[in-house]
Amino acid sequence: MFKKFQPSTDIAGQTPLKSSVQRSIRAGVLAQWKIEPETLEQIWPKKEPLVHVKCREHVSIYTVHNEPLFFQHFDGPLYPTLRLYHKYPYMLPKVGIDRGAIRFLLGGAHMMCPGLTSAGGYLPPPNAALPAGALVGIYAEGKEHAVGVGITKLGTEEMRKVNKDIGVEVASYLGDDLWALQTL
Amino acid sequence: MSSSEQPQPQPVQPVQVLYCQVCTYPPEYCEFGSSITRCKEWIHDAHPSLYDKYYSEEALQNKLGTLSLEAQAKLEKETAKKEAKAEAKADALLKKKMASQVTIKRIERNKRKHVTAIHGLEAFGIDLKKAAKFLAQKFATGASVTKNAQGLDEIVVQGDVADEVLELIENGAGVLKGVPIANVDVVEDKKKKGGD
Ligand SMILES: [Zn+2]
Numbered sequence: 541m542f543k544k545f546q547p548s549t550d551i552a553g554q555t556p557l558k559s560s561v562q563r564s565i566r567a568g569v570l571a572q573w574k575i576e577p578e579t580l581e582q583i584w585p586k587k588e589p590l591v592h593v594k595c596r597e598h599v600s601i602y603t604v605h606n607e608p609l610f611f612q613h614f615d616g617p618l619y620p621t622l623r624l625y626h627k628y629p630y631m632l633p634k635v636g637i638d639r640g641a642i643r644f645l646l647g648g649a650h651m652m653c654p655g656l657t658s659a660g661g662y663l664p665p666p667n668a669a670l671p672a673g674a675l676v677g678i679y680a681e682g683k684e685h686a687v688g689v690g691i692t693k694l695g696t697e698e699m700r701k702v703n704k705d706i707g708v709e710v711a712s713y714l715g716d717d718l719w720a721l722q723t724l
Numbered sequence: 725m726s727s728s729e730q731p732q733p734q735p736v737q738p739v740q741v742l743y744c745q746v747c748t749y750p751p752e753y754c755e756f757g758s759s760i761t762r763c764k765e766w767i768h769d770a771h772p773s774l775y776d777k778y779y780s781e782e783a784l785q786n787k788l789g790t791l792s793l794e795a796q797a798k799l800e801k802e803t804a805k806k807e808a809k810a811e812a813k814a815d816a817l818l819k820k821k822m823a824s825q826v827t828i829k830r831i832e833r834n835k836r837k838h839v840t841a842i843h844g845l846e847a848f849g850i851d852l853k854k855a856a857k858f859l860a861q862k863f864a865t866g867a868s869v870t871k872n873a874q875g876l877d878e879i880v881v882q883g884d885v886a887d888e889v890l891e892l893i894e895n896g897a898g899v900l901k902g903v904p905i906a907n908v909d910v911v912e913d914k915k916k917k918g919g920d
Contacts, residue, residue, distance in 0.1 A: 576733060576735065576736065577733075578732075578733045578734065578735040579735040579736045581735065582735035626739065626741045626750075627738035627739050627740075627741070628736065628738060628739070629739060630736075638791070639787075639788075639791040639795075640791050640795055642756060643756060643799065643802070646756050660791070681791075682752075682786065682787045683750075683752050683753065684750070684752060685741055685750045685752065685753075687753065714749055714750075714753055714756075715747075715748075715749065715757070719748070720748075
């Protein structure tokens with residue numbers, strides 16, 4: 541989403557959101573992430589207005605005190621920014637890519653199944669399998685911190701079975717143009 | 725039981741991730757950036773204990789993981805190439821910067837009214853909107869960013885403040901930092917016809 545993103549040309553405007561909209565976004569975040577209401581309150585206090593940064597191609601970034609916290613495409617899932625995810629890594633289930641796939645991910649590619657199912661990759665065990673459309677933190681072989689956030693295109697068991705094509709779509713990654721925007 | 729006896733749930737404290745001051749990645753990912761040499765220098769000086777964690781012989785062995793030696797060699801070659809490319813780009817950018825010109829134009833609107841147009845600051849990484857705000861405050865006057873006849877952005881300040889702006893740039897005041905004074909020109913734009 542942010543492989544090529546220029547604030548000067550790709551941002552249409554910034555508006556503080558109505559409180560009713562903020563409430564529904566808060567509910568959405570609580571439903572989509574494994575996060576406690578009090579922790580979300582610490583990240584985004586109820587008295588702080590959420591600002592909607594409207595971008596081209598129906599991408600929205602949401603900020604508090606100019607700091608991007610989450611983003612979405614149309615009214616799709618709410619992704620945490622990678623910086624926010626680094627702070628609270630437990631809030632999304634994890635998948636991992638092998639070392640060979642890292643540079644492709646950092647080049648803006650989506651993650652193919654083989655990079656996730658190989659010896660250096662990681663998928664949750666069958667009893668914790670993820671369905672398609674699950675938000676995930678993307679980790680990398682031998683690294684402590686996540687390299688991106690994304691969404692599963694196939695269920696994780698299906699990824700093992702099919703083992704080709706895109707397994708995880710990357711929404712934002714280390715060094716993309718959203719990463720570069722520490723404040724907006 | 726009254727609710728006051730229940731413990732208040734406490735928020736989870738965030739993980740403090742160290743980010744490289746050179747490439748902004750967590751240091752474990754510096755090897756994938758385009759500034760590994762400077763990244764290494766930074767961590768060596770700023771966090772000597774971490775340097776070994778990422779760059780000791782043992783760490784280099786371990787991080788190979790499931791990647792084959794050939795693939796690792798290829799990655800290193802690419803990193804070096806990326807770094808050389810980034811350096812060449814930075815060099816070219818710096819050269820371009822040092823060759824760019826800033827002009828401060830004193831424009832006569834009528835006998836007593838002048839405006840001052842400043843052009844070319846963006847080449848030195850200066851945010852024009854911020855600079856316009858800064859100048860407006862400095863001179864208690866109006867200042868805006870507009871497109872000139874050539875379609876290039878420039879700052880237009882109400883009043884004749886050309887010499888003062890030159891001085892501010894020379895002193896590197898506020899947001900007007902990093903412009904070599906030799907690259908700045910003051911020009912006059914007098915009205916040719918009309919008047920007396
Ligand atoms: Zn670095």
